[in-house]
Amino acid sequence: MSSRITDLKTGPESVQLRLADGSYGEFHHIWLRDNCGCQKCRHPHTQERLFDLLTVPEDIQPAHAEIDGNGALKLIWPGDGHVSVFQPDWLRATCYAGDVSTETTTETISRVLWDASKIADIPEAKYGQVCADNGLFLDWLTALREWGVALLRYVPTDKHETLRFAERIGPARKTNFGTDWDVISMMNPNSNAYTDLPLMSHTDLPNWEIPPGYQLLHCLINEAGGGESILVDGFRVANELRTTAPDSFDLLTQIPLDFRFRDVDNDIHYRSPAIRLGSDGEITEIRFSIALMGALSVPGHLMAAVYRAHRRFAALLRQRRFELRFRLNAGDMMLFDNRRVLHGRTAFDASTGHRHLRGTFMDYDVLDSRIRILRQAMADSAAAGPKS
Amino acid sequence: MSSRITDLKTGPESVQLRLADGSYGEFHHIWLRDNCGCQKCRHPHTQERLFDLLTVPEDIQPAHAEIDGNGALKLIWPGDGHVSVFQPDWLRATCYAGDVSTETTTETISRVLWDASKIADIPEAKYGQVCADNGLFLDWLTALREWGVALLRYVPTDKHETLRFAERIGPARKTNFGTDWDVISMMNPNSNAYTDLPLMSHTDLPNWEIPPGYQLLHCLINEAGGGESILVDGFRVANELRTTAPDSFDLLTQIPLDFRFRDVDNDIHYRSPAIRLGSDGEITEIRFSIALMGALSVPGHLMAAVYRAHRRFAALLRQRRFELRFRLNAGDMMLFDNRRVLHGRTAFDASTGHRHLRGTFMDYDVLDSRIRILRQAMADSAAAGPKS
Numbered sequence: 166m167s168s169r170i171t172d173l174k175t176g177p178e179s180v181q182l183r184l185a186d187g188s189y190g191e192f193h194h195i196w197l198r199d200n201c202g203c204q205k206c207r208h209p210h211t212q213e214r215l216f217d218l219l220t221v222p223e224d225i226q227p228a229h230a231e232i233d234g235n236g237a238l239k240l241i242w243p244g245d246g247h248v249s250v251f252q253p254d255w256l257r258a259t260c261y262a263g264d265v266s267t268e269t270t271t272e273t274i275s276r277v278l279w280d281a282s283k284i285a286d287i288p289e290a291k292y293g294q295v296c297a298d299n300g301l302f303l304d305w306l307t308a309l310r311e312w313g314v315a316l317l318r319y320v321p322t323d324k325h326e327t328l329r330f331a332e333r334i335g336p337a338r339k340t341n342f343g344t345d346w347d348v349i350s351m352m353n354p355n356s357n358a359y360t361d362l363p364l365m366s367h368t369d370l371p372n373w374e375i376p377p378g379y380q381l382l383h384c385l386i387n388e389a390g391g392g393e394s395i396l397v398d399g400f401r402v403a404n405e406l407r408t409t410a411p412d413s414f415d416l417l418t419q420i421p422l423d424f425r426f427r428d429v430d431n432d433i434h435y436r437s438p439a440i441r442l443g444s445d446g447e448i449t450e451i452r453f454s455i456a457l458m459g460a461l462s463v464p465g466h467l468m469a470a471v472y473r474a475h476r477r478f479a480a481l482l483r484q485r486r487f488e489l490r491f492r493l494n495a496g497d498m499m500l501f502d503n504r505r506v507l508h509g510r511t512a513f514d515a516s517t518g519h520r521h522l523r524g525t526f527m528d529y530d531v532l533d534s535r536i537r538i539l540r541q542a543m544a545d546s547a548a549a550g551p552k553s
Numbered sequence: 554m555s556s557r558i559t560d561l562k563t564g565p566e567s568v569q570l571r572l573a574d575g576s577y578g579e580f581h582h583i584w585l586r587d588n589c590g591c592q593k594c595r596h597p598h599t600q601e602r603l604f605d606l607l608t609v610p611e612d613i614q615p616a617h618a619e620i621d622g623n624g625a626l627k628l629i630w631p632g633d634g635h636v637s638v639f640q641p642d643w644l645r646a647t648c649y650a651g652d653v654s655t656e657t658t659t660e661t662i663s664r665v666l667w668d669a670s671k672i673a674d675i676p677e678a679k680y681g682q683v684c685a686d687n688g689l690f691l692d693w694l695t696a697l698r699e700w701g702v703a704l705l706r707y708v709p710t711d712k713h714e715t716l717r718f719a720e721r722i723g724p725a726r727k728t729n730f731g732t733d734w735d736v737i738s739m740m741n742p743n744s745n746a747y748t749d750l751p752l753m754s755h756t757d758l759p760n761w762e763i764p765p766g767y768q769l770l771h772c773l774i775n776e777a778g779g780g781e782s783i784l785v786d787g788f789r790v791a792n793e794l795r796t797t798a799p800d801s802f803d804l805l806t807q808i809p810l811d812f813r814f815r816d817v818d819n820d821i822h823y824r825s826p827a828i829r830l831g832s833d834g835e836i837t838e839i840r841f842s843i844a845l846m847g848a849l850s851v852p853g854h855l856m857a858a859v860y861r862a863h864r865r866f867a868a869l870l871r872q873r874r875f876e877l878r879f880r881l882n883a884g885d886m887m888l889f890d891n892r893r894v895l896h897g898r899t900a901f902d903a904s905t906g907h908r909h910l911r912g913t914f915m916d917y918d919v920l921d922s923r924i925r926i927l928r929q930a931m932a933d934s935a936a937a938g939p940k941s
Contacts, residue, residue, distance in 0.1 A: 178857065193856045200848045212815060213745045213844035217753070219867055223860065261850040335819070336727040341922070343724075357601045365605070373918050375763045427600060431723070432925040433918050456601035460588045462649040468581045469566065472611065479607055530761050530821050534729070537820035 168253045169236025180230060182238060184253050190260040194226050197240060200259070201249040272533075277312050278401040280487045287489065288315040292498075296333070303539040306334070306532060309379075313502035314396055314489075320383060320498045327383040327523040330498070335531035338377045340370060341431040348382070348522035350515040355428040357456055361389075361520075366397045366482055366509035369526075371452035372424035372433045377526030380503045384493035388518030395509040396489040396501060399451035402481050403440050413474035418442055420471050423459035424452065439478065450504045453482065482507060493522070504529075556641045557624025568618060570626060572641055578648040582614050585628060588647070589637040660921075665700050666789040668875045675877065676703040680886075684721070691927040694722070694920060697767075701890035702784055702877075708771060708886045715771040715911040718886070723919035726765045728758060729819040736770070736910035738903040743816040745844055749777075749908075754785045754870055754897035757914075759840035760812035760821045765914030768891045772881035776906030783897040784877040784889060787839035790869050791828050801862035806830055808859050811847035812840065827866065838892045841870065870895060881910070892917075 172183040179193045199218055201207070206216035227240040238251040279286070288308030295302045295317065309315035320326060328345040331337045337344050342356075350361040357364060370376040382394075407414040421436040441450040463471050481487070490511075493499060501508060503526070513520050560571040567581045587606055589595070594604035615628040626639040667674070676696030683690045683705065697703035708714060716733040719725045725732050730744075738749040745752060758764040770782075795802040809824040829838040851859050869875070878899075881887060889896060891914070901908055 179853070191853055193853070193860075195860045196849060196856060199860075208742075208745055208748070210741050211743055211745050211748075211844075214846065215745070215750070215844075218843065218860075218864060219871070223857075223864060259848045259850070261848075261853065261856070336729065336731075339724040339727060339732075341724065344727075353598050354596075356599050357596055357603070360596075360599075362603070374916065430926060431922050432929070433922045434925075435918070455606065456599075456603075458602065460647045460649075461584060462647070465567070465579055465581070465649065468584060468649070472581075472583045472587075472606075476606060476611060483607070528762065530823070534819050534821045537822075538818060541820070 168257065170232045170238055170253050170256075171236075173230060173232050173238070175227065175230045177226070180227070180238065180240075182256070184257065185236070188257060188260075190256055192256065192260075195221075195223065196261075197227075197238075197249065197251065198225050198242060200251075201247070202251075202255075203247075203249065205247075206249075275311055276400065278404070279312065279314075279398050279489075280401055281485060281489060284489050284491070288312055289318065290315070291318050292320045292330075299539050299542055302333075303536065303543060306536050306539070309500055310502075310532060310536065313398060313400070313505045315500050317498040317500070318496065320496050322385045322495050324385060324523050327381060327498075328525055330383075331381050331525045331527060334527060334535045336527075338526040338528055340373070340377070340526060341426065341428075341433060345523060345525040348524055349520065350513075356426075361392075361513050361515040363512040364509045365455060366395055366488070366507035367454040367456065368399070368452055368507055369454075369503050370426075371437065371454050372426045372435050372457055374435055375528075376450075376452065377503050378529035379500055379527045379532055380508070380524060381498060381500050381527070382493070382508075382522050382524045383498040384495055384522050386495055386519045386521040387493060389513040389515060389520040390517040391511050392492070392513030392520050393490050393511045394493050394499065395511070396499070397482055397487050397507040397509075398505065399453065399482070399507050400448050400505050402478070402487050403448050403451060405481055405487075406478055410474070410477050412470070413477045414440070416467075416471055416474040417478055420461075420463055420467070420474075422452070423462065424454060424457045425459050426457055439475070451507065452504075453478070453507055455479070556645065558620045558626055558641050558644075559624075561618060561620050561626065563615065563618045565614070568615075568626065568628075570644070572645065573624070576645060576648075578644055580644065580648075583609075583611065584649075585615075585626075585637060585639065586613050586630060588639075589635070590639070590643075591635075591637065593635075594637075662698055664788065666792070667700065667702075667786050667877075668789055669873060669877060672877050672879070676700055677706065678703070679706050680708045680718075687927055687930055690721075691924065691931060694924050694927070697888055698890075698920060698924065701786060701788070701893045703888050705886040705888070706884065708884050710773045710883050712773060712911050715769060715886075715913055718771075719769050719913045719915060722915060722923045724915075726914040726916055728761070728765070728914060729814065729816075729821060733911060733913040736912055737908065738901075744814075749780075749901050749903040751900040752897045753843060754783055754876070754895035755842040755844065756787070756840055756895055757842075757891050758814075759825070759842050760814045760823050760845055762823055763916075764840065765891050766917035767888055767915045767920055768896070768912060769886060769888050769915070770881070770896075770910050770912045771886040772883055772910050774883055774907045774909040775881060777901040777903060777908040778905040779899050780880075780901030780908050781878050781899045782881050782887065783899070784887070785870055785875050785895045785897075786893065787841065787870070787895050788836050788893050790866070790875050791836050791839060793869055793875075794866055798862070798865050800858070801865045802828070804855075804859055804862040805866055808849075808851055808855070808862075810840070811850065812842065812845045813847050814845055827863070839895065840892075841866070841895055843867070 168184040168186045170182050171185050174181045179191050181191045183189050208215055228243040229241040231239050233239040240249045290305040348358055351359045354360050417439045423436050425434045437452050443449040556572040556574045558570050559573050562569045567579050569579045571577050596603050616631040617629040619627050621627040628637045678693040736746055739747045742748050805827040809826055811824050813822045825840050831837040
């Protein structure tokens with residue numbers, strides 16, 4: 166049910182109005198003109214703005230302002246007599262006030278940090294349910310975003326299913342490893358992942374400007390001895406470092422590390438600190454890969470301290486109390502936030518049986534978009550009411 | 554020709570050495586142990602580090618240090634008697650000193666800023682030459698990175714060629730528009746690009762966390778009247794704003810704008826200032842799209858100043874003295890840095906003939922990697938000497 170505008174006052178710079186629910190708002194004339202939602206000002210299909218701000222004066226004022234018969238704000242602009250109508254609900258939703266936000270996202274993620282004790286609580290769903298039920302799909306994706314990890318069970322063990330499932334969320338991210346790729350032990354590997362060696366916990370592609378937000382690892386076959394999967398919540402561990410060794414933590418947020426991957430056809434570098442902070446001081450990203458880290462380049466007097474910080478962080482990341490350890494079986498898929506959660510594996514013995522994972526990557530934008538679209542679909546179907 | 558080590562001194566924390574060319578370097582013991590390049594410490598195929606820093610003490614010292622018969626540094630480590638050999642050239646190249654760099658890239662790009670007067674100087678090459686000659690390909694890609702724009706002529710007018718050519722550089726970036734996409738006038742468009750309307754100069758996908766670094770636009774057919782292409786160097790124009798209206802410039806670097814694209818299957822938001830600066834105060838990114846910018850949300854007392862700043866920047870971006878204007882003909886491809894250079898077009902008349910462009914995107918990492926690989930190939934072939 167919409168609220169109505171009950172009071173309206175026009176000042177030299179802005180319109181002030183009150184809604185039936187008592188809420189109050191002030192809207193600048195130029196802001197109102199710029200946000201006119203009519204079909205001439207916004208393309209009816211694309212929803213993109215067509216209105217050109219430079220066609221009106223900076224100090225534009227409405228020639229006439231009124232509350233229309235539906236309780237909406239109706240303005241008539243001078244010159245061409247253009248009419249704008251603003252619905253009260255939209256005005257309430259876009260009402261501006263308070264401090265400037267420096268957040269890069271319009272929604273807050275309530276992160277759940279975890280350690281080894283939470284192994285039984287990892288969000289988990291069944292493939293068939295997630296594919297059939299938008300509500301469950303939404304809940305599971307939301308949990309993935311909050312926990313930075315989620316499992317999917319009973320996924321068809323078809324190698325094309327990895328990408329097919331990813332694209333139910335949105336476009337996969339292609340990198341130097343391709344769009345989707347096999348994790349198997351091979352001859353002449355270009356990455357240690359493609360051996361049967363143990364992999365210490367790490368984040369993938371720290372050598373890219375923006376490492377992929379999410380990784381999907383889909384187990385097709387696991388008949389080899391060993392090869393347990395390991396996941397570590399990097400934000401949880403970095404917080405521990407911050408508390409127990411604040412100087413080391415600070416160094417790891419300040420000293421850029423050179424990450425590099427090269428093979429015959431690629432040579433991809435990026436320089437970034439191991440721990441990145443947002444403008445509010447919260448941890449926003451971890452880049453950690455002993456395999457890809459280049460030779461440290463810091464002034465000599467800092468070298469010992471930087472090595473100490475790096476060793477402390479590495480030692481914490483390897484403590485069993487922080488590690489989730491489990492065996493992926495055929496038909497399991499694990500998804501994790503690659504800019505927060507480190508992954509690794511114990512060694513496996515390729516002579517005892519086959520182990521075949523298939524993986525792909527996805528940007529944060531894509532998962533966030535799917536969550537919004539599913540939320541809207543749920544809201545629309547709730548508004549349509551029960552089918553009886 | 555390699556230099557040799559002529560002098561060597563081992564201190565409590567580091568090794569100090571002098572090369573035959575007179576250069577001097579100091580290298581910490583722990584750094585040397587961590588960067589051992591032998592086949593046990595670094596995987597011979599993947600080149601990734603296998604050595605585990607936590608297996609040695611923090612205060613490790615070599616049991617023995619010497620200049621070997623080739624003038625290289627040879628160290629024998631205590632405990633397991635592990636031997637490390639470091640070549641003088643490698644030591645010189647990785648020698649650390651000076652201030653901590655906060656740069657995110659290991660190489661400096663010498664940017665050439667431009668305006669309308671430079672239309673005849675835009676880097677340009679012929680498709681056949683670039684495909685046949687690595688040296689020309691390297692020069693042209695390097696110029697694209699420095700200018701933020703380059704043209705390619707005589708490209709086959711096959712719609713699959715856009716992506717095929719892009720992949721000569723590296724993996725394309727898939728977005729909500731797909732991997733490669735048509736720019737044509739269509740019914741029920743989900744973007745104003747897919748109409749015959751004029752497009753004011755803008756950057757693409759400002760609503761993504763990281764907008765694509767490069768855009769490739771390949772003209773397959775252009776038989777319609779109108780539809781001139783426009784390119785503007787956003788860094789050049791932002792510098793002009795910085796000089797002529799510093800307060801407006803500052804606001805545009807501080808006030809986050811909400812960018813949003815939505816259609817039936819996507820709802821992608823990101824919040825970022827219009828102009829981003831690096832740690833040294835240099836301009837590193839422009840996001841500008843009237844079409845995708847949402848309703849401004851800033852405290853009321855700032856609203857007039859933010860609108861004034863936005864109008865000033867928009868007005869400058871539209872000055873003809875900054876615009877490159879030209880007609881893309883069938884077989885032309887233009888490539889530009891989408892985080893620096895704005896693009897637009899004049900209206901065209903779809904009733905006078907067909908206009909069909911095909912486009913794709915690519916990350917900075919990918920172009921940078923191809924430049925490094927081509928440079929290495931050129932160096933290798935120079936080292937191999939002329940084939941006679």
